[in-house]
Amino acid sequence: MTVREIGEYGLVAHLCERLERTFGIDRRVLVGLGDDAAVVELDGLRLVLTIDTQLENTHFRLRWMPPKDLGWKAVAISLSDLAAMGAKPLAVLFGIGLTGDEPLSFVDDLYEGATALCQATQTLLLGGDTTRSSLGVLISSVAIGVLEGEPWRRQGAQVGDALLVTGYPGEAAAGFWLLEKELQAAIPAPFSEPCLKRFRSPLPRTSAVPLLRSFPIHAAIDLSDGLAIDAWRIAAASKVWLQLEISRLPISDALRSAAQAVQKEPLDLALTGGEDYELLLAVPMGEAEQICQRLWEHGIPAHLIGTVIGTDSQGQVIGLFADGTVQPLKGGFQHF
Amino acid sequence: MTVREIGEYGLVAHLCERLERTFGIDRRVLVGLGDDAAVVELDGLRLVLTIDTQLENTHFRLRWMPPKDLGWKAVAISLSDLAAMGAKPLAVLFGIGLTGDEPLSFVDDLYEGATALCQATQTLLLGGDTTRSSLGVLISSVAIGVLEGEPWRRQGAQVGDALLVTGYPGEAAAGFWLLEKELQAAIPAPFSEPCLKRFRSPLPRTSAVPLLRSFPIHAAIDLSDGLAIDAWRIAAASKVWLQLEISRLPISDALRSAAQAVQKEPLDLALTGGEDYELLLAVPMGEAEQICQRLWEHGIPAHLIGTVIGTDSQGQVIGLFADGTVQPLKGGFQHF
Numbered sequence: 042m043t044v045r046e047i048g049e050y051g052l053v054a055h056l057c058e059r060l061e062r063t064f065g066i067d068r069r070v071l072v073g074l075g076d077d078a079a080v081v082e083l084d085g086l087r088l089v090l091t092i093d094t095q096l097e098n099t100h101f102r103l104r105w106m107p108p109k110d111l112g113w114k115a116v117a118i119s120l121s122d123l124a125a126m127g128a129k130p131l132a133v134l135f136g137i138g139l140t141g142d143e144p145l146s147f148v149d150d151l152y153e154g155a156t157a158l159c160q161a162t163q164t165l166l167l168g169g170d171t172t173r174s175s176l177g178v179l180i181s182s183v184a185i186g187v188l189e190g191e192p193w194r195r196q197g198a199q200v201g202d203a204l205l206v207t208g209y210p211g212e213a214a215a216g217f218w219l220l221e222k223e224l225q226a227a228i229p230a231p232f233s234e235p236c237l238k239r240f241r242s243p244l245p246r247t248s249a250v251p252l253l254r255s256f257p258i259h260a261a262i263d264l265s266d267g268l269a270i271d272a273w274r275i276a277a278a279s280k281v282w283l284q285l286e287i288s289r290l291p292i293s294d295a296l297r298s299a300a301q302a303v304q305k306e307p308l309d310l311a312l313t314g315g316e317d318y319e320l321l322l323a324v325p326m327g328e329a330e331q332i333c334q335r336l337w338e339h340g341i342p343a344h345l346i347g348t349v350i351g352t353d354s355q356g357q358v359i360g361l362f363a364d365g366t367v368q369p370l371k372g373g374f375q376h377f
Numbered sequence: 378m379t380v381r382e383i384g385e386y387g388l389v390a391h392l393c394e395r396l397e398r399t400f401g402i403d404r405r406v407l408v409g410l411g412d413d414a415a416v417v418e419l420d421g422l423r424l425v426l427t428i429d430t431q432l433e434n435t436h437f438r439l440r441w442m443p444p445k446d447l448g449w450k451a452v453a454i455s456l457s458d459l460a461a462m463g464a465k466p467l468a469v470l471f472g473i474g475l476t477g478d479e480p481l482s483f484v485d486d487l488y489e490g491a492t493a494l495c496q497a498t499q500t501l502l503l504g505g506d507t508t509r510s511s512l513g514v515l516i517s518s519v520a521i522g523v524l525e526g527e528p529w530r531r532q533g534a535q536v537g538d539a540l541l542v543t544g545y546p547g548e549a550a551a552g553f554w555l556l557e558k559e560l561q562a563a564i565p566a567p568f569s570e571p572c573l574k575r576f577r578s579p580l581p582r583t584s585a586v587p588l589l590r591s592f593p594i595h596a597a598i599d600l601s602d603g604l605a606i607d608a609w610r611i612a613a614a615s616k617v618w619l620q621l622e623i624s625r626l627p628i629s630d631a632l633r634s635a636a637q638a639v640q641k642e643p644l645d646l647a648l649t650g651g652e653d654y655e656l657l658l659a660v661p662m663g664e665a666e667q668i669c670q671r672l673w674e675h676g677i678p679a680h681l682i683g684t685v686i687g688t689d690s691q692g693q694v695i696g697l698f699a700d701g702t703v704q705p706l707k708g709g710f711q712h713f
Binding site: 055073092147 | 378379383388389391392393395396399403406409411417419422424427428429432433434467468470471476478480481483485488496501503504505511517521523
């Protein structure tokens with residue numbers, strides 16, 4: 042069996058099982074492989090670690106990804122994983138692969154973008170390793186964060202919980218298609234910009250964490266591969282049925298306009314587009330309104346989009362449509 | 378100017394200057410970019426962080442690098458950086474890129490090799506991220522370690538210090554050439570094996586750290602790009618002249634035999650071959666013999682190979698040859 046045949050989720054499950062078997066349970070590891078980040082306890086300090094790699098032509102094309110955005114986004118992706126665990130960022134480290142033909146300004150711009158987001162989030166930029174890559178440009182970003190209290194896991198969603206999402210999922214995918222189809226100029230800038238920005242230089246929800254830590258967060262994940270699939274990850278880890286109320290999904294005017302330009306359904310982009318780096322949370326229904334309000338007060342859009350309706354050993358996600366029909370939701374980005 | 382034109386060392390110097398200018402001095406960062414690893418202080422705890430990336434066809438070829446060795450070596454390279462800072466490993470995290478065509482056993486073997494070295498060094502293997510790479514196989518490894526006391530820096534070598542090296546530098550490069558020229562079977566296994574092993578699955582000098590922490594270590598680096606160039610890095614950071622006594626360089630029988638098979642000079646391999654992941658230390662001359670003895674007692678070969686003979690604002694490395702001639706030493710691996 043090849044990696045492609047077992048698929049990304051199969052591979053992760055296989056590796057989780059394998060690592061657990063080999064290492065057993067080490068009480069210093071509070072969270073291992075299989076969540077947004079790992080959590081290790083050391084002298085009472087809870088350290089959160091995550092790594093993400095962006096590769097030319099897998100994750101971006103140089104013709105539409107300026108190096109400044111590449112550096113920003115590398116930091117953003119890793120900080121988003123920390124936010125999904127409820128952690129505060131401490132530092133970021135890079136592993137960069139370059140062909141050598143890049144102008145020096147490429148590296149300067151990359152660091153400028155990374156520095157800007159690090160400064161905005163009070164994260165130390167430690168630099169890192171640079172290596173020659175005959176394979177094209179790549180950037181691995183590592184973030185280390187600190188957790189006060191319990192980590193937010195994918196598991197933990199309970200029957201009756203509300204599902205909240207920040208931002209406008211689908212905007213990043215709309216931005217990607219505008220770039221890939223060279224349609225950036227096809228719609229007015231007030232509509233294209235939010236989508237392009239969400240895709241090329243997303244703001245991770247780092248600032249939501251301190252606002253949320255005083256509320257009971259039962260489960261959390263960041264949206265990297267698409268709302269439907271990331272919701273399913275919470276469902277699978279928590280062993281529950283999630284119901285997304287399709288009419289409640291926040292479709293921004295920007296998303297609607299960009300989707301039309303790229304000839305996609307806004308709803309499809311919202312459900313299956315990836316790379317939004319928004320937060321999806323399961324919280325007690327009674328707290329949902331207050332949590333949303335708290336986020337809005339601090340400039341973070343937040344909407345109640347569904348509920349946990351039952352238990353299920355495999356985890357399921359269903360969509361309740363405006364006409365009353367219900368159907369299973371699937372799809373999203375798989376690397377293999 | 379391109380990255381290739383400024384060169385690897387120029388690029389690192391440029392980025393160091395840039396990061397310092399942007400971030401100023403943050404007292405939490407004890408060591409930033411430009412040493413083997415970064416050191417961050419948090420609540421009195423000193424965390425050491427390093428990242429390294431190995432790329433198919435830049436660092437290895439799949440035809441001669443079994444996945445088990447690839448996993449081992451990814452851990453080894455990062456643990457070697459921790460050892461060079463005088464730190465104890467805590468945990469390792471991977472970012473893996475796969476084409477998808479690999480058999481599942483490839484991933485299993487990779488993790489098996491990584492697990493073996495993690496268990497031998499009591500390091501937690503936290504797993505990590507897996508992504509599709511149309512560019513070939515790659516693996517970024519991140520290690521986090523803990524430092525008790527001061528970090529060992531590249532700077533700090535003092536006039537009169539002795540230079541010590543562990544192991545037999547050059548063996549890894551000899552192993553590389555045996556593989557690249559398909560000459561593994563050209564010499565008897567007792568000669569080829571130490572070289573192949575040092576190249577494909579090197580044991581980092583993690584176990585030397587607790588032995589050395591009770592001695593005054595003035596400067597340290599691990600040998601990744603070649604003895605001459607890595608010695609120069611200590612010289613440049615410490616602003617000193619280093620003199621390597623060429624007749625004292627430890628040339629093992631394995632290195633001599635393998636060098637002959639691949640038609641290279643053993644001395645050239647010892648001075649300019651990279652990837653040995655041995656330690657090079659500057660220590661007070663009066664302690665050198667005792668330090669070597671301590672390492673030998675624990676099965677770690679160690680030799681006195683040179684001295685710090687003067688100061689120099691740029692840093693210099695010279696070789697004193699058996700016939701009494703002296704010449705500047707240069708060379709080693711540059712990525713760009």
